[in-house]
Amino acid sequence: MEEVLRALNKLVEDKVVETYAIGGAIGASFYIAALPTEDVDAFVFMPESASGLVSLDAIYSALRSLGGVSDREFIRFGAWPLQVLPDTTPLVAEAIREAEVVFYGDVPTRVFSAKHLCAIALQTGRAKDILRVAMFLEQDAVDLEALRLVARGSNLEDKLAKVEADVHGGR
Amino acid sequence: MAGAETKVEYVIRAKASMREFLRSKTWVEKVESIERMNAAGKIAREGMRKALAERGEQEQATTKTEAGSLRG
Numbered sequence: 001m002e003e004v005l006r007a008l009n010k011l012v013e014d015k016v017v018e019t020y021a022i023g024g025a026i027g028a029s030f031y032i033a034a035l036p037t038e039d040v041d042a043f044v045f046m047p048e049s050a051s052g053l054v055s056l057d058a059i060y061s062a063l064r065s066l067g068g069v070s071d072r073e074f075i076r077f078g079a080w081p082l083q084v085l086p087d088t089t090p091l092v093a094e095a096i097r098e099a100e101v102v103f104y105g106d107v108p109t110r111v112f113s114a115k116h117l118c119a120i121a122l123q124t125g126r127a128k129d130i131l132r133v134a135m136f137l138e139q140d141a142v143d144l145e146a147l148r149l150v151a152r153g154s155n156l157e158d159k160l161a162k163v164e165a166d167v168h169g170g171r
Numbered sequence: 172m173a174g175a176e177t178k179v180e181y182v183i184r185a186k187a188s189m190r191e192f193l194r195s196k197t198w199v200e201k202v203e204s205i206e207r208m209n210a211a212g213k214i215a216r217e218g219m220r221k222a223l224a225e226r227g228e229q230e231q232a233t234t235k236t237e238a239g240s241l242r243g
Contacts, residue, residue, distance in 0.1 A: 001202050026202065033193035034201035036208050079206055105199050139194055 001026075003077040004040050005109045007066045016062045017044045021099035021110045023085075023117060028132055030102060031114045031141040035132065039074060039081040043096050043112075046086030059084050091119055091154045114142040119150045122159045130163060137167045 011017045021027075024041030046054050060068075063075040063082070074081035087093040095116035102111050112120070118136050121129035136142040144164075151160040176184070196204070 001199075001206075026205075029201045029205065030198045033190065034196070034204040034208075036212075037205060038209060079209070102198070104202070139190060141194070 001040070001080055001104060002107050003067070004042075004080050004082050005104055005107045007063055007068060007077060007082070008042055009108065010066055011059065011062055014062065016059055019096065019099075019110065020044045020084075021096045021112050023095065023112045023120060025132070027111045028117050028121075028136070030111050031117070032132075032135050032139050035135075039083050041083050041085055043085050043087060043092055045093065045096060054086050056084055056086070089123065089154075091116070091123060091150070094150075095120060115147040115150050118142050118147050118160075119154060119156055122151065122156045122163070123154060125159070130159075133160070133163045134167050137164060 005022075008020050012019055020042045022030075022040065023043050024039075025035040025037035026040050029035055044059065046056070048054055060070070060075055063084075064070065068075035068077050068082065070076075071081055074083050076082070085092075087096055095112045098116065099110040099112050102109060114136060118133045121132045137144070148157070148160065151157050193201075
């Protein structure tokens with residue numbers, strides 16, 4: 001994991017990307033109990049070209065030059081495939097901007113805040129994402145008022161209310 | 172302690188205690204735990220693949236033998 005994070009930090013240092021933030025199950029595992037996952041999700045700001053298309057070529061090429069090995073849509077560093085994902089929604093862009101600076105061992109990195117991890121999971125909406133939000137609520141790992149505010153801004157209030165009802169109903 | 176609580180209360184307390192323990196681990200410890208889960212999953216998948224392949228071979232051999240007996 002250190003290899004992945006050091007490579008991402010180098011991308012920022014070399015100005016290949018402005019910044020990045022870890023999301024997904026690895027990001028969530030910073031706040032709650034470990035969740036099974038096969039990859040690391042790193043989100044970056046990705047300006048659209050004039051054609052409206054997005055290309056991650058420069059990032060993947062830089063990652064390969066840092067020792068990463070191409071593996072389908074991933075770049076593998078040791079045991080961990082890294083997937084670089086663009087800011088597809090305003091919510092993701094906000095999450096990257098407001099990510100928390102934390103340490104993985106002695107490696108500094110940025111991870112989505114708990115409220116943003118939950119809001120993005122609600123937006124993505126797969127069963128495993130909803131389960132993840134339930135885990136945050138159950139483990140009191142997110143500021144509920146702050147999450148409600150973010151959810152309101154992204155029209156996710158109903159989805160959040162449903163998970164809250166499920167979790168609190170189960171208590 | 173255990174005598175003063177119902178089975179359900181005990182299960183709730185035990186689960187909460189385990190959840191707290193899992194949550195209290197460092198990020199590095201949690202990621203190492205995910206790595207172990209992935210390694211175990213890989214071994215299990217490989218074992219399952221081998222077992223299915225062996226069973227497939229056995230079934231093929233049985234079918235051939237049965238076909239041979241029918242012909243005979």
